[in-house]
Amino acid sequence: MRLLHGGHVVTPAGVIEGGSVRIDGERIAEVGLLAPKEGEEILDCAGCWVLPGGVESHCHLDLEAGAELTADDFATGTRAALAGGTTTVLDFATQFHGQTLAHGFDRWMAKAEGKAVADFGFHMAMTEWKQDFAAQMGEMPGRGVTSFKLYMAYRHSMMVEDDDILAALTASAGFGGTIGFHCENGRLIDALVQRALAAGHTTPHFHAATRPAVLEAEAIDRLAVIAGLAEAPFYVVHLSSAPGLAAVARAREAGGAVVAETCPQYLLLDVAAYGGPDDDRLESRAVVMSPPLRTAADREALWAALAAGEVQFVGTDHCSFDLRGQKDKATDFAHTPNGAPGIELRMVLLWSEGVAAGRMDPVRYAQVTATNAARYFGLYPRKGALVAGADADVVVLDPGTRWTVTRAALHENVDHTPYEGREVTGRVREVFLRGHHAVVGGRLGDELPTGEYLHCGPPDLSIA
C-alpha cells in the first residue's frame, strides 16, 4: 500500500485540502483525509495538487499520412504522454481506402500492443464510406470501440459526403455510439487551395488563408442539420475558432446532442506563426496543421467556453512530423504533412495557462483534461477521476515551479515543439499508472509499465 499524503486532492466532489489517496496495487483504495497506516509507503504531497491521470482524447501515433509516417509511434508517443501526466491515450485506428474496419482495428492493435506504456483505446477513423460499413460499425463495440471519426475536410483523400455522414450517424445512433467529425468544408478549401497555388502562392501563410474559420462554422452547421435528421449524437474534434464555437452553440440550442473538443494549440498559439505571404521559414511549417491556428479573439472565446462547460475536453491532435526530413520536403503548403506534436505538454500547458493564469479552477481542469473524456468515451469511473475502486492513475503536480519548454528536455520523438521557449508554471512531479510509479520526482523512470488496451463503453452524453 502507498499513501499520497497531504496534498490538494481534486475529486469529482471538489478539492480535499490536506487530502490523501491510498493506492492498493493497481487501484485506488481510498480518497479523503486519511491517516498513514503502519508499514505503508508515504509520499509527501504537501503544497502539490493531486489530480487524476490525464486522458488524451485525440492523438495519431504510427499514422501513415501519404508517404510519411508520424515521427512518434506507440512506444515514444505514450512514453512522452506518461512523462507529461497523461496515463490514457485514445488514438485513431484508421480504416484506409479498400480496407474493412476490422482490418484497420487489427493493424492498430498490432501497432500499439506491447509497445504502449500508457493505457490505450481506439476511436475508429473511416477514410471513405461504403454501404456495408453500417454493419461493420455495429461490430466495433464488441472490440471496445464505441466512437468513430469522419472527415469533412481533405477532399480527394479522406473527405466523405453529406449522405455518407447521414448513413454513418444513423448507424452509430442505432447501437449507441458516437462520431467525432473533422469539421471544415473540404470542397471550398480545395477550391481556395487550387486558386492560391495557381497564383503561385506556396508559403505556409496560405495554409491558414485557405482554411478560414467560417469554413469550420459552415461544416458544423451542416453537420448539425444532418445529425438532426439522424437523431444522432456527435462531437466536434479539434474545435479551433470563435465562429466554430458559435455553430456548436447553435447546434446545442437546436436540441443537438453535441460536445466539443479543443486543443492546446488553439488555446495558446497564434496565426502569426505562419508568417507573411512571402515568408518561407521552416519553423512556419511546424504549425501546418488542420484546422490552422487562429487569432487572439478565437483563443479567448475557446478559453471562456472551456471554463463555462461549452467545450468539454482538451485533446492534442498530436500528429508529429520532423521539420527536417519530413516537413521540409514539401514544395508548397498544400503538400506539407499536416500536424504538430503536443502530447507531452497538454497537462502542464492547460495548468499553466488555464489554472495558474486564473481562467479555470482545478476542479474544471480535472474535468477537461481527464474526467469528461473518460465519461464521453465510456471509460469512467475506471479512468478519469480520483475515486475508490478506479485505476490508480494519479498525477502529483507542483504548482510552484516555473520552467522553460525546450524540445531537448521532452520525450517526444520529433525534432521540434511549437512551444519552444515558452515559460510555464507548474511541473508534473509524480505520475502513477495503475499504481506503477512511472514519473518519480519529475523524471521518467527506466522501467515503465505495459499499457493495457481499454474497452470503451457507451458514451456518457451528459458531460458539460
Ligand code: URP
Ligand atoms: O493537421 C492535423 N490535424 N493532422 C492530423 C489529422 C487530423 O486532421 O486530425
Ligand code: ZN
Ligand atoms: Zn487528428
